Amino acid sequence: MANIVEVLSRFYNEYSINTSKRLKLIDAYLLYILLTGVVQFVYCCLVGTFPFNSFLSGFISTVASFILGVCLRLQVNPQNKSEFRELSNERAFADFIFAHIILHLVVINFIG
Amino acid sequence: MANTAPSASPPVVAYLRWLLLGWLLAAVSQMVTASTVLQPLSDGDKEAIAGYFVADADGFYGSLQETYHAVKALEILERSDVESQKICEAVVKSSPISVEDAFYVVKITEVLQCPQGAEVAKVVVPILQADVVNANSLLELHYSVGALATIKGWSSNSVVHKDALSDVFTLLKELARPDGTWHYSKSDSESSVKAAGLFPPFSFPTTAIVLHLFWQSQNVCMIACIGSVKTAAIKLFGNLESHGQGVFYFSESKDETSQGGGALAATWAVLRGSAALAAVLPVNLKVEKEKVFGIANFLLRTGLALSPTEAFYQLDSLSVLEDYRPAVPIIVQPSSILSLNSNNNLEVAVTTVLGKPVPQVEVALVSAHHIGADSPPVWSSQNFNYIEDSGKYGFDFLSAISGLGKYKLRLEVKPKEHSSYTSGGLVTSSVTVVSAITVSNVQLAVLDSDSGIPDFSAVLDFEKQEKTSLSANHLQKLRLSFELTSPSGSSFKPQQVFLKLVHETHVEHLYLVKSSGKGFELTLDFLGLVEKLQYLSGTYSVVLIVGDETMENSFVWTLASLDLDLPEAPEGTALPPTVPVEVNARFAPKPEIAHIFRQPEKRPPILLSNVFLGLTLLPLIGFFVGLRYLGANIKLFPTTGLLGVAAFSFHGAIASILLLYFLFWLKLDLFTTLKVLGFLALLTLLPGHSILSYLADLSTKQKTS
Numbered sequence: 001m002a003n004i005v006e007v008l009s010r011f012y013n014e015y016s017i018n019t020s021k022r023l024k025l026i027d028a029y030l031l032y033i034l035l036t037g038v039v040q041f042v043y044c045c046l047v048g049t050f051p052f053n054s055f056l057s058g059f060i061s062t063v064a065s066f067i068l069g070v071c072l073r074l075q076v077n078p079q080n081k082s083e084f085r086e087l088s089n090e091r092a093f094a095d096f097i098f099a100h101i102i103l104h105l106v107v108i109n110f111i112g
Numbered sequence: 113m114a115n116t117a118p119s120a121s122p123p124v125v126a127y128l129r130w131l132l133l134g135w136l137l138a139a140v141s142q143m144v145t146a147s148t149v150l151q152p153l154s155d156g157d158k159e160a161i162a163g164y165f166v167a168d169a170d171g172f173y174g175s176l177q178e179t180y181h182a183v184k185a186l187e188i189l190e191r192s193d194v195e196s197q198k199i200c201e202a203v204v205k206s207s208p209i210s211v212e213d214a215f216y217v218v219k220i221t222e223v224l225q226c227p228q229g230a231e232v233a234k235v236v237v238p239i240l241q242a243d244v245v246n247a248n249s250l251l252e253l254h255y256s257v258g259a260l261a262t263i264k265g266w267s268s269n270s271v272v273h274k275d276a277l278s279d280v281f282t283l284l285k286e287l288a289r290p291d292g293t294w295h296y297s298k299s300d301s302e303s304s305v306k307a308a309g310l311f312p313p314f315s316f317p318t319t320a321i322v323l324h325l326f327w328q329s330q331n332v333c334m335i336a337c338i339g340s341v342k343t344a345a346i347k348l349f350g351n352l353e354s355h356g357q358g359v360f361y362f363s364e365s366k367d368e369t370s371q372g373g374g375a376l377a378a379t380w381a382v383l384r385g386s387a388a389l390a391a392v393l394p395v396n397l398k399v400e401k402e403k404v405f406g407i408a409n410f411l412l413r414t415g416l417a418l419s420p421t422e423a424f425y426q427l428d429s430l431s432v433l434e435d436y437r438p439a440v441p442i443i444v445q446p447s448s449i450l451s452l453n454s455n456n457n458l459e460v461a462v463t464t465v466l467g468k469p470v471p472q473v474e475v476a477l478v479s480a481h482h483i484g485a486d487s488p489p490v491w492s493s494q495n496f497n498y499i500e501d502s503g504k505y506g507f508d509f510l511s512a513i514s515g516l517g518k519y520k521l522r523l524e525v526k527p528k529e530h531s532s533y534t535s536g537g538l539v540t541s542s543v544t545v546v547s548a549i550t551v552s553n554v555q556l557a558v559l560d561s562d563s564g565i566p567d568f569s570a571v572l573d574f575e576k577q578e579k580t581s582l583s584a585n586h587l588q589k590l591r592l593s594f595e596l597t598s599p600s601g602s603s604f605k606p607q608q609v610f611l612k613l614v615h616e617t618h619v620e621h622l623y624l625v626k627s628s629g630k631g632f633e634l635t636l637d638f639l640g641l642v643e644k645l646q647y648l649s650g651t652y653s654v655v656l657i658v659g660d661e662t663m664e665n666s667f668v669w670t671l672a673s674l675d676l677d678l679p680e681a682p683e684g685t686a687l688p689p690t691v692p693v694e695v696n697a698r699f700a701p702k703p704e705i706a707h708i709f710r711q712p713e714k715r716p717p718i719l720l721s722n723v724f725l726g727l728t729l730l731p732l733i734g735f736f737v738g739l740r741y742l743g744a745n746i747k748l749f750p751t752t753g754l755l756g757v758a759a760f761s762f763h764g765a766i767a768s769i770l771l772l773y774f775l776f777w778l779k780l781d782l783f784t785t786l787k788v789l790g791f792l793a794l795l796t797l798l799p800g801h802s803i804l805s806y807l808a809d810l811s812t813k814q815k816t817s
Contacts, residue, residue: 003485024742032735036728043724089811091802096533097800101769108773109782 026073030066038063057111064103072096150412150536152443152467153430156191157416164420171198173420175806176206176216181424183223188431188466200226211243215255218262228500231261306737376414379407380425383432390437399438405536406442408433408465430465439534442470446539450510451664452547452599458495458509459658462525469503472531477507478522478538482515490519496698510545514600516662518544546664547599549606550574553631554594556654556671561639566591583675586638590674595631596658603630606660613645613652613674621645625656635671639677647681755806758799765796 002014017029035060044055075084084092157351165173165182170752175184179199214236221232236259243256320468392398411430411704417423433441446460462470475496479489490512496505513519520542527533557569567588572578584590592611598604607627611634621644638645652674659666750756769792776785 021744022744023745025739028735028738028742031738032731035731035734039724039727039731043727047720048714050713050715052633088808091809094800094804097766097796101793101796103790104770104773105776105785108777111777 020078023073023077026069026076030069030073033062033066033069037066051112053110053112057107061103061107065100067102068096068099133387150409150443151445153412154467159494160416161355161423162186162191164417164423165380167195170202171195171428172202176208176213176220178205178420180216180219180223180489181420183206183220185420185424187223194224195519196224196226200228202229204228204235208239208713210445211239211252211255211259211580214239215259222262229263236263237339269547273479317406345716353615365705375410376417376422376425376429379410380429380432383429383436386438387432387436397438401439401532401534402536404436404439405441405534409444411655412465434464434466434468437532439463439532442473442533442535443522444475444535446523446541446543447520448541449544449546450511452510452516453664455510457506458543459499460505460507460523461503462505463649470533471498471503472528473533474528475505476524476526477509478524480509480522481520481521483518483542485515485517509543516545516547516598544662546662547662548664549604550597551658551667552595554671555583555592556580556589558582559589559591561587561589561637570672574669579668579670579672581673582584583677584638585677586642586679588638590636590638590654591626591634592656592671592742593631593633594656604660604663606663606666606748608659608666610656610657612655612657613650614655616651617648619646619648622710623711638678644675645678646680649676649678652676748788750803754813755803758803760805762790762796762799765792765799768792769796 035057038054040058044059045090050056072079072092075087076089115798116426140790162185165186166184167173173179183194183196183199199220203217203226206213217232218236220226221229226232240256240260243252266754268323268686315564342643386397386399407429411426411433413427417426443459443463445463447456447458450456450458460475462473462475464470477491477494477496479493480491481487481489491509494507496507498504520540521537523532523541525535525539551574554572554574555564555569556572559566568582570580570582572580596604596606605627609627609632611623611625613621613623623633623634623636653670654672654674655669656669656671658669750759767791772780772785772788772792776782
């Protein structure tokens with residue numbers, strides 16, 4: 001039990017020091033998306049799936065947004081520069097915006 | 113027929129009449145394929161038609177034209193309930209203004225043989241004479257010349273001037289067209305639209321009358337004129353249309369001025385006109401006999417007329433056909449059933465289309481075959497004898513017949529002494545020879561299932577229609593056997609032999625009785641039938657049903673009342689409800705079906721939904737708090753210059769896309785959204801590209817420096 005607490009606090013310290021502000025921003029965004037998805041899922045478990053398309057639409061919106069956020073985080077992380085040599089941060093951000101536009105079109109269409 | 117009649121037809125009604133004609137012909141063609149024997153106008157039909165004509169308080173039947181139709185039709189039907197005196201007086205007092213009214217006044221006076229002929233003539237002649245000179249359409253000519261010819265002898269001043277007559281004749285020749293149809297009026301000969309196939313033969317009665325009047329004035333033009341008129345008449349009959357199966361008729365033109373009326377009216381006009389011509393011309397008007405018979409076919413098979421006008425056309429056409437000079441159609445009706453027991457003659461009734469007997473023909477039986485057997489003809493080339501005072505011709509058909517069944521007859525009717533009757537060629541019909549069948553040796557028995565020994569048996573007498581009573585249980589069998597003999601002594605196999613068991617609750621069961629050896633036999637094993645009988649015990653009546661087309665005494669005979677004891681239905685078997693077969697219930701209205709709508713789904717309570725809505729928005733607030741905590745800011749946001757514009761428009765465009773999505777969710781459809789999205793995407797792309805490339809340049813500069 002004590003081990004876990006120690007691991008977590010160490011993790012938190014390392015995280016705060018070593019992560020740039022930009023990445024922390026993205027992590028905060030990801031946490032927000034995650035919590036929204038959890039709330040939706042809990043609601044569905046409570047009241048059942050009646051407008052199933054609405055539930056799916058909302059839930060998949062959070063999941064896909066989370067995935068796109070993770071993609072953005074990967075691409076702007078300076079530690080991964082070797083992988084994304086020709087991909088600038090701005091280009092990653094533009095891709096992120098573009099993907100979101102399409103995602104939200106589909107989500108709104110499906111939400112009914 | 114007239115412009116002023118209340119039934120004047122706009123094109124729509126004319127079109128509807130075409131539809132009606134099409135329907136009529138479809139119905140006719142059905143009837144024609146179903147039966148080949150034509151029937152004259154029956155007494156029932158005549159009664160029904162007479163019912164169309166209902167007189168007003170003053171004795172009239174509507175307008176002058178309708179009154180004329182009514183009195184003529186009732187005269188043909190030989191009815192005597194026309195108030196001729198009232199009508200005559202009213203007609204004399206009426207002061208006709210138009211030539212059409214004058215025409216009908218004259219015609220009514222003629223039909224009813226009013227004594228006030230001279231007064232009518234005095235009133236009417238000035239109008240008619242004026243119109244003869246001034247007429248420029250066929251219809252007006254028809255009215256004026258026709259009326260003048262009718263009143264020729266009634267007074268002294270009804271003579272038409274010779275020059276006027278030749279003018280009329282010239283006009284008629286102008287209006288004739290090469291294919292036998294006629295223009296409606298002089299002014300039409302220029303315009304081709306109106307003149308297309310116009311309503312033909314008002315010209316015929318007119319021409320006939322003119323010719324007759326010429327006769328009196330002995331004009332020389334006659335010989336040549338007769339030739340051209342005859343040619344025109346024969347060409348007109350070339351316009352006869354056929355609907356297959358020997359039905360011929362004249363169809364009306366599709367022109368607006370043709371006044372509607374349909375094929376009946378057109379056919380009537382041709383018949384009346386050609387009859388008038390034939391009466392006047394010194395030579396015979398040659399019309400093919402098949403065509404005349406085809407017209408009779410059409411008139412009699414159209415069924416009951418639907419309006420007084422149609423009834424008039426039908427009746428007047430039939431009365432013209434009664435003594436039509438080219439050919440008089442006659443109707444041959446052989447009897448359709450002959451009984452061996454009564455040994456009657458085969459009788460053929462020969463009548464005119466209105467039902468009057470025709471005594472001057474020779475009826476011969478060309479051949480008679482047994483239908484179904486490939487044997488040589490039973491009779492060939494035999495003559496019928498005329499039965500006095502009955503209008504029928506008889507022949508001893510049965511003397512060569514021994515077998516029952518249907519025989520196909522072919523009859524030929526030949527007119528005697530140059531009379532011009534036509535029966536439309538050979539007449540085919542069929543006659544069914546029937547007889548009473550002897551039922552003998554009827555045995556009803558209840559047998560023990562295992563041993564076959566009868567517990568009960570009875571022999572029933574058919575003549576007395578005996579009924580017995582018996583009882584059985586499910587371990588026994590019921591056996592019925594009987595023999596059927598035809599008069600020739602051979603065993604008879606009818607089409608229907610059934611045994612019916614009827615329970616007291618009206619539940620019925622039918623069984624087929626099969627033939628075996630010389631007779632028929634059926635054994636009902638109740639052990640196997642217990643389920644089929646639905647475990648219903650009780651009193652059943654046992655009914656024998658035998659029937660056939662050639663059997664004169666088909667019967668339904670209750671043989672016995674059977675007390676049947678069946679075991680109880682076992683537990684758990686869901687018996688179908690025993691439906692009582694009540695004949696009328698089959699046609700009663702069915703129970704009404706109440707529609708059950710789909711139940712709406714259960715939704716969660718609104719409070720819970722709202723709570724979760726709040727919970728969903730909570731992380732967003734948490735995110736902004738977190739951003740503030742992390743120290744994120746927008747200090748570097750460019751506010752001035754081109755960059756500022758680009759930045760603002762980039763973010764504005766993204767915001768507008770989100771707004772578009774919101775509207776899409778509320779009310780827009782996908783296509784509109786996609787169109788606007790394309791536009792907005794362009795709007796996002798351009799500033800976005802510029803600002804992001806600026807930022808990219810900035811970061812590379814920072815890295816290199």
